[in-house]
Amino acid sequence: MGYTVALGGKGGTGKTTLAGLLIRYMIRHGMKPVLAIDADANSNLNDVLGVKLEGTLSDAREEMKTSVPTGMTKDIFMEMKMEQCMIEGDGFDLIAMGRPEGPGCYCAANNLLSNLIDRLIKNYDYLVVDNEAGMEHFSRLTQKDVDLLLLVSDPSRRGLTAACRIAELVRSLPIRVEKTILVVNQMQNDAGSWPEDVLETFGENHIALLPADPLLAQFDREGKPTSLLPDDASIVKATDALFARLLSKDK
Numbered sequence: 216m217g218y219t220v221a222l223g224g225k226g227g228t229g230k231t232t233l234a235g236l237l238i239r240y241m242i243r244h245g246m247k248p249v250l251a252i253d254a255d256a257n258s259n260l261n262d263v264l265g266v267k268l269e270g271t272l273s274d275a276r277e278e279m280k281t282s283v284p285t286g287m288t289k290d291i292f293m294e295m296k297m298e299q300c301m302i303e304g305d306g307f308d309l310i311a312m313g314r315p316e317g318p319g320c321y322c323a324a325n326n327l328l329s330n331l332i333d334r335l336i337k338n339y340d341y342l343v344v345d346n347e348a349g350m351e352h353f354s355r356l357t358q359k360d361v362d363l364l365l366l367v368s369d370p371s372r373r374g375l376t377a378a379c380r381i382a383e384l385v386r387s388l389p390i391r392v393e394k395t396i397l398v399v400n401q402m403q404n405d406a407g408s409w410p411e412d413v414l415e416t417f418g419e420n421h422i423a424l425l426p427a428d429p430l431l432a433q434f435d436r437e438g439k440p441t442s443l444l445p446d447d448a449s450i451v452k453a454t455d456a457l458f459a460r461l462l463s464k465d466k
């Protein structure tokens with residue numbers, strides 16, 4: 216199984232931004248092929264990476280209920296749809312999960328999808344999974360192990376508490392997470408000391424800091440993909456150093 220990095224944390228803290236910068240780092244360091252999985256119902260990893268989505272797996276699941284052509288099996292239909300949803304970028308492929316299933320019974324479609332995803336990820340050396348704040352899809356991707364879980368927070372008390380809660384939640388799931396790092400993003404000034412529960416949950420050596428970068432904010436406002444930031448942007452320098460530290464020891 217490929218080396219898997221998952222991202223989680225409170226809404227709007229920088230998970231997708233960081234996922235995009237990680238994929239950029241991997242590609243530039245020959246860590247390919249990468250499969251990017253957008254597991255946020257409100258898919259936007261593609262914007263950060265500068266590619267356009269053609270559809271999501273949840274669209275495919277809905278279509279399976281009504282639009283399978285006569286003479287075609289559901290397996291083949293889903294496989295075809297999944298291929299259509301895959302976006303081929305420069306050094307990476309991207310697939311978006313879309314909305315998690317509602318309360319109705321979509322078991323057959325979900326089983327088919329799970330099997331297809333399992334088969335798909337075998338083709339990649341690296342996987343990056345951008346989750347939404349609620350981590351809805353996370354428990355469904357649990358057939359696999361996670362090598363690195365990046366829990367992203369802003370420096371606020373609420374963000375840090377959310378990161379602690381998610382760390383606990385993940386520990387209660389039947390998955391193996393090799394390493395968990397708290398990434399405190401959008402730092403404006405010196406952190407000072409961390410609250411006791413944060414230190415207890417993560418440990419001082421598992422907390423990383425990233426700066427607020429006005430150029431990143433400007434790119435965002437202008438609708439430019441984060442992955443096109445210049446090498447000397449402060450967020451790129453900081454994330455490159457972080458990923459070099461985290462990934463070189465593991466690999």
Ligand SMILES: Nc1ncnc2c1ncn2[C@@H]1O[C@H](COP(=O)(O)OP(=O)(O)OP(=O)(O)O)[C@@H](O)[C@H]1O
Binds near residue numbers: 347427429435
């Ligand atoms: N270090 C940073 N400096 C400046 N702006 C940042 C930084 N990190 C993230 N942002 C901005 O914060 C906003 C939220 O970032 P992002 O979409 O990556 O968060 P998210 O955690 O994925 O959000 P969601 O929970 O909605 O998926 C974006 O406008 C992004 O450009």
Ligand SMILES: [Mg+2]
Binds near residue numbers: 259
């Ligand atoms: Mg996001």
